[in-house]
Amino acid sequence: MRILLISDIHSNLAALNAVIKDAGDFRQVWCLGDVVGYGPEPNECINRLREFDLTCVAGNHDLGVTGKAGLWDFTQDAREMIFWTRHNLTSSNRDWLEALPDTMLNIRNEISIVHASPRDPLWEYIVDPGVARSNLDFSLHAFV
Numbered sequence: 488m489r490i491l492l493i494s495d496i497h498s499n500l501a502a503l504n505a506v507i508k509d510a511g512d513f514r515q516v517w518c519l520g521d522v523v524g525y526g527p528e529p530n531e532c533i534n535r536l537r538e539f540d541l542t543c544v545a546g547n548h549d550l551g552v553t554g555k556a557g558l559w560d561f562t563q564d565a566r567e568m569i570f571w572t573r574h575n576l577t578s579s580n581r582d583w584l585e586a587l588p589d590t591m592l593n594i595r596n597e598i599s600i601v602h603a604s605p606r607d608p609l610w611e612y613i614v615d616p617g618v619a620r621s622n623l624d625f626s627l628h629a630f631v
Contacts, residue, residue: 498526520546520602
């Protein structure tokens with residue numbers, strides 16, 4: 488079964504549609520969060536994703552919009568877009584965001600998906616081999 492794995496859409500419908508078109512045939516979409524934030528089309532992106540057999544976890548921007556994450560760790564630009572998105576989301580799409588799992592989702596007891604890293608599912612970027620190794624070690628001990 489082909490799965491489209493996506494992340495960090497950030498309300499960019501044109502980019503989301505380009506990825507979907509380029510992906511070809513797939514049966515499911517797994518989204519690693521940050522559906523909203525920065526871009527001007529949060530409702531359109533959520534609606535587009537909801538057209539598919541979708542598994543999705545919340546990213547830090549999604550949680551910022553729903554009020555589940557404090558805004559002090561975001562840049563000023565990100566905070567402004569979070570407030571804008573809060574004001575412009577439909578109630579249905581706000582409910583959908585609020586219902587997303589907050590950090591990690593275990594699929595069929597085989598695969599865990601997170602937005603950032605297993606050690607810090609919302610904020611840790613894996614930017615070098617050392618951080619990747621530490622997260623692999625963490626995962627091997629935490630999920631066995």
